Amino acid sequence: MSGQRSDQKSWKRNLLVFLGGQTVSSLGSMIVAYAVMWHLTVETGSAAVLTLSVAAGMLPQAVVSVFGGVWADRHSRKLLIIGADSTIAAATLVLALLMLSGAGDLWMIFLAMAVRSALAGVQAPAVNAMLPQIVPAEHLMRVNGVQQTIQSGMMLFAPAVAAAVYASTGIVTVFFIDVVTAVIGVLLLLLVPVARTVRSTGSSEPVSYLGDLVAGVRYVRGNASVRWVMGLVAVVMFMAGAPAHLTPLMITRSFGDEVWMLSVNELFWSVGMVVGGAAMAVFGPKVKRRVRLMVAASVGVGLLVVGLGVSTDFWVFSVAGLVICILFQMLLVPAATVLQEQVEDSMRGRVFGFYGIVMSVAMPVSMIVFGPLADRFAVESVMILAGVLLLGCLAGMLALGGARRSLATVGENEDRAELLVSGG
CATH class of the missing domain: 1.20.1250.20 (MFS general substrate transporter like domains)
Structure with missing residues (x-):
């Protein structure tokens, strides 16, 4: 009985740390998404530019998700999430430093958004596939509901934060905030033990x-x-x-x-x-x-x-x-x-x-x-x-x-x- 209580306490702790890290990281990403949309609107006033930004922010994820799913079944899902978050932070940091130096061309923003979107296509399948490795099957529905509640709640909170930061300090500060939230998410995920996926190909030949x-x-x-x-x-x-x-x-x-x-x-x-x-x-x-x-x-x-x-x-x-x-x-x-x-x-x-x-x-x-x-x-x-x-x-x-x-x-x-x- 004490072993069951210990196991229950363990998975709940791991889940809390995992969801905490993903929530912080996702909040940073949402703040960036809103701030970039407003920045492009204020700076260009062009519907075509906004359309291109939406395409850059969504299409790469749709394309990469196919390959992201394969990688999530071949490699450590935990390391994939950490790698994606870290690379997103690095790309965002580079863009922030470039804009600080006076270089803020639209193509740079579009490229950074495309990189972020592509890496989200790696991260999302790994997150969804890894969750059952942390959570017992009988609790998956409740945890998915909690996760959706958190994501939806952030959609209420993120625009207000993005507006306050962007209006008072500008777009570069928003990028730095996203870098910090991504690092926090990575550090928290490092604390969560996750078993490697066992592959069964039915053949001794590599696939x-x-x-x-x-x-x-x-x-x-x-x-x-x-x-x-x-x-x-x-x-x-x-x-x-x-x-x-x-x-x-x-x-x-x-x-x-x-x-x-x-x-x-x-x-x-x-x-x-x-x-x-x-x-x-x-x-x-x-x-x-x-x-x-x-x-x-x-x-x-x-x-x-x-x-x-x-x-x-x-x-x-x-x-x-x-x-x-x-x-x-x-x-x-x-x-x-x-x-x-x-x-x-x-x-x-x-x-x-x-x-x-x-x-x-x-x-x-x-x-x-x-x-x-x-x-x-x-x-x-x-x-x-x-x-x-x-x-x-x-x-x-x-x-x-x-x-x-x-x-x-x-x-x-x-x-x-x-x-x-x-x-x-």
């Missing part, structure tokens, strides 16, 4: 990186449960991505252009993410049918996106956005937990590499598709269209026998895992 990548593709393609879980997330993120970003436009066109309305809208969406993450941390572990929860949350998102389009009252519109974000967490937290639990350790990095692509690409592509429609038609019509298409896609997926069987398999695996945990 190439390309071979590992192909094996990962085959695994996702051959594992219907994983494929459909990722597909469900992709559909919801794509169909709901544009409405999430078009809400400010609808407010200015339909309710008024007062700044307080735009602020309330952003606040409600952010609070919804925090509340949703906290709800999953508290109640998520009690959910016995996670796939049913994910499907129900997805349907709810579709209905409420339609509701955004038909809303005629600003407060109803805002509350709908808040509930959508709660439902997002009811989809994303169980999805990540299912993948962590049901994908074997030797493949987990690659699966989360592909999952990272889904999360990185779905919303930008959604804006590319639906954004131009909002300039030609009423935003309300675009919202309704996106919601109806989401509901139609969900109905189509669930109408397929293969999808229903695959998602049911996830539930059966959950039952077996629960029996093993309870000793039944």
Whole structure:
């Protein structure tokens, strides 16, 4: 009994140190992201420049995530996270020193953002794949909920810090803050013991990186449960991505252009993410049918996106956005937990590499598709269209026998895992 208490205390300590380091490091990255966006806006006033900055900050991560997943299955995940954080800090420090010397060309900022984004593509799969090595399976849902709550809470806190620092001292100080937070994150992670991943190739011959990548593709393609879980997330993120970003436009066109309305809208969406993450941390572990929860949350998102389009009252519109974000967490937290639990350790990095692509690409592509429609038609019509298409896609997926069987398999695996945990 004392050994069990010791083990429980040990993993909780390791988790606290790990989450503390990742939170500090992520906060620095968020502060930089907001400050750079405002700096480019103030210095250039160009929409094209902002578009390029978004591309530099997102596309490299989507591309590198594939290879980051392979590396997370071949090498020490802990060292990958440390290496990524350290290199991000070094790149940011170089940019800060260059700007201090008077060199602040746009291409330098874009290059630094691209490097940071690419290394995030290495870091993210390693973090998601390493978490089950620290946390017992029965606590993964709660920990994922806590992690999502922290990330969402930082989205409320980071803009205020970025604004205060940038307004009072300038962009270079923001870069130095990010270097310090990255170093803190690395030092804390060094304190967390993590076992190396045991590879089982089934052959004495070494496997190439390309071979590992192909094996990962085959695994996702051959594992219907994983494929459909990722597909469900992709559909919801794509169909709901544009409405999430078009809400400010609808407010200015339909309710008024007062700044307080735009602020309330952003606040409600952010609070919804925090509340949703906290709800999953508290109640998520009690959910016995996670796939049913994910499907129900997805349907709810579709209905409420339609509701955004038909809303005629600003407060109803805002509350709908808040509930959508709660439902997002009811989809994303169980999805990540299912993948962590049901994908074997030797493949987990690659699966989360592909999952990272889904999360990185779905919303930008959604804006590319639906954004131009909002300039030609009423935003309300675009919202309704996106919601109806989401509901139609969900109905189509669930109408397929293969999808229903695959998602049911996830539930059966959950039952077996629960029996093993309870000793039944």
